[in-house]
Amino acid sequence: MATARPAPSWGLLDSVVRLHKVGERTEPDWAVIECSETRAYVTLYNGHDRPDGTSPFRLSPFDGLELLVRVADDPPYPTALSIRLHGDPDKDVRRGTIGGVLLADGGFVVLSSCLPDTRGSSSYIVFDAANASLAMIRANLSLTFLLSVTYTPLPIRRTDGGGYVLALLASDANRKDVVCLMPSPLPFDQPWQLKTPLFPPEKPTWFNADEEFSSQGRAFWVSLGKGVLFCDHQDLLSSSSDNVRFSYIALPLGCEVAFDPTFRTADSSKYRTMRCVGDSLRFVSIEGYTTVHSRDMVLCMWTLIIPSSSSGDQWRKVGEICVGRLREQEGFKNARLPTHRPPTKPMLSSHEDGVVYFMLSDRHKGEDAAKYIYVFSVNMFTGRFVSSWRLPSSCAPHSDPQFLMGSDILKHIKI
Incomplete structure (x- = not known):
């Protein structure tokens, strides 16, 4: 048995989750993540369609689900996850990709998946590092609910x-907002519990979350073009109230992105991010990303101490550097990073x-894909270039930086 060891404390994670075929030769850099409890299901065929109209399939507990991780010894290599199914009744018809990483933060990994069968069903697979548990949870709320803010559930x-x-923000058939909750552990076919969200008047009517995270006893849903919705964990977890009171924080002045009904504008997640650092929110934006030449873009970072409720504009800019000036720094020049993208x-x-950390590709106009993807880091407090590396072509997922994410979940994993 391999000795348990922690993965790197922070690094890049491939968001594509593939299927590890049983019996397939496992590369030496892949290992099974230790799980003391696994709850999974498959659907079994009971025979032909029944006269009473009931489904010929039945849900059955399944103990053959494994989550694997590839952790390279060299920091430039992205970490990746995969799923293996021992005793899979649909093994002959399953193919390649089985899902994606929706969230990897706060000691949790949430995957989307096409399990438990191959007939259009779907589920969330949740890994809880603190309890070393792996659970399959039904993703379909019901035909009467629509996921209105994000597809990603927040643990x-x-x-x-x-x-x-798990918490999701949705709307019912009458377009009434609801908070959908799924406590663990519950059976796969358990219906989601509902609460009523009390949104502040300043919340935009159109609000889609690009990022979700939990910190300091609060849950956050972030629209990188609008602002931040947040609430207390206590409101979500309390059994004494059916309401959840939310607060809203707008982005720094001038950072709001107008909704584009044609969807031709670059997605905000390509040039922005937000996280909690201690008791503060950090917001990073590549200003001018959609409007100016790359050399005139400005890397900016703001910080805001998390308030107890909605408040006025408290963002404070703590760093900025023009991309053109960054390219003139000796470290950037010595790294020989591409400057045409x-x-x-x-x-x-x-x-x-x-x-x-930022990414660069060497793709030229007219090319379908980049040959290489580069990663470089900047200290936003000082505006100085820190480091860079080139991702190996064999580990650069689909030659598209959008398939990579930064995550600290790796430090929680034992293999």
Whole structure:
């Protein structure tokens, strides 16, 4: 048995989750993540369609689900996750990609998946590092609910040691907002519980979350073009109230992005990010990303102490550097990074205060894909170039930086 060891404390994570075929040769850099509890399901065929109209399929507990991780010894290599299914009844018809990483933060990994079968069903697979548990949870709320803010459920850890609760923001058939909650552990076919959100009047009517995270006893849903919705964990977890009171924080002045009904404007997640650092929110934006030449873009970072409720404009800019000036720095020049493409995909480091990682591709106009993807970091407090590396072509997912994310979940994983 391999000795348990922690993965790197922070690094890049491939968001594509593939299927590890049983019996397929496992590369030496892949390992099974230790899980003391696994709850998974498959659907079994009971025979032909029945006269009473009931489904010929039945849900059955399944103990053959494994989550694997590839952790390279060299920091430039992205970490990746995969799923393996021992005794899979649909093994002959499953193919390649089985899902994606929706969230990897706060000791949780949430995956989207096409499990438990191949007939259009779907589920969330949640890994809870603190309890070393792996659970499959039904993703389909019901035909009467529509996910209105995000498809990604946010895990909220219970304070009584009883696992976690998944939280989703949705709307019902009458377009009434609801908070959908799924406590763990519950059976796969358990319906989601509902609460009523009390949104502040300043919340925009159109609000889609690009990022979700939990910190300091609060849950956050972030629209990188609008602002931040947040609420207390206590409101989500309380059994004494059916309401959840939310607060709203607008982005720094001048940073709001107008809704584009044609969807031709670059997605905000390509050039912005937000995370919690201690008791503060950090917001990073590549200003001018959609309007100016790359050399005139400005890398900016703001901070805001998390208030107890909605408040006025309290953002404070704590760093900025023009891309053209950055390219003139000796470290950037020595790294021989491409300058014909703009930086993209900012990622706040969780272990280096003020350091933000960006990505660059060497794709030229007219080319379908980049040959290489580069990562470089900048200390936003000082505006100085810190480091860079080139991702190996075999580990650069689909030659698209958008398939990579930064995560500190790796430090929680034992293999």
